[in-house]
Amino acid sequence: MFSQFLTPAYLPFAIAFVVMVGIGLIEAIGLGLGHLDLDADGDVDLGSMLGWLGLGGELPILIWLTSLLGCFTLAGVAIQQAASALIGDPLAWPAAAGGAFLIGAMLNTLAANGLRRVMPGFETTVITTDDLLMHRGTILEGTARRGSPARAKVVDRHGQAHFIMVEPHADPDAISSGETALLVRREGRLFFAVPDRESVLRPI
Template identity: 70%
Template sequence: MFAQLLTPAYLPFVLSFLIMLGIGLIEAIGLGLGHLDLDWDSAVDDGGSVLAWLGLGGELPILIWLTSLLGCFTLSGLAVQQVASAVFDAPLHPGLAVVAALLVGTTLNTFVANGLARIMPGFETTVISTDDLLRRRGTILEGTARRGSPARAKVIDQHGQAHFIMLEPHDDAVVITAGETALLVRREEKLFYAVPDRPTLLEPI
């Protein structure tokens, strides 16, 4: 069976599975690319739009939806090729199999994504404005934040969800290093400015 998966007829679905694993690994180690677009606002009509039907109505983070779609596509593709092999004694041409798997996988993913949205209450009504992150504290994840040289930071919103932003110090002379926390005080487009959480040194009188 393993050797069969390495043949050209199964290659698109093996690649899909590997991409799915890669996305899962990214989420597991906390890179959080599913939250990069803080201004994501579902403007679809949940009653009947195509995006809502696909399960992409703003109720799931984009990467969870994409992982679900890749999984459904992979399973559908394997099933299609197995059925074709049983009926025709040979798998379908990869192009035909991909088309069939897309049709079946997309339909299957509609039910899976909508089901995930129902069983994950943390994702039901937690869309926030970017400005809601102001007056919250962010932690520098990597790099050093200087004026003109932002660093990547993690902020937890009022719903307990993580957002990943680019952050610079509010004051020109301040440097905020990896691991430090800082209070977000203002925003310019996608860039946040923050004051570091450091003990205030009392000047001698």
């Protein structure tokens, strides 16, 4: 069986199997490469389309890809074994690979959705830009004024630091280096903040 797996008719599935094992090892040792941010702007509903494929925000992309490769390999081997039993020879690899991809994609939809349900403890550290709103940032250099943003550092809920450009929310305000401010809105890559020296924003 192993020698048969290395013949040209089975080559796409042998390659998929090797890649699947490699990706599985990467994900198993936790290199942190398997997370995907599906925050997309546009008219196409990518979230629902990817959700139908089983690729949702709750499932790391490497696990999804490993599952897809596994389904492709199993479908391909099954097709070639069935062809050998019926006509005496396996199909040419392009025909077998095309059929295996279609069958594997459908099987992977079920497999990936099942994996999402049995992984309730998975938490991603990927955030969207808007998740930084209502966090406090510290001006690193210069003074932030309306029309003249300054570079600031903000730490998200996962403890990761982000470096952004900040302007005061109100025209008269200025936020100097070392001061903190509450991020209240965003326009593109620019954030607007209210200085923490306002008494209503001081922590109790």
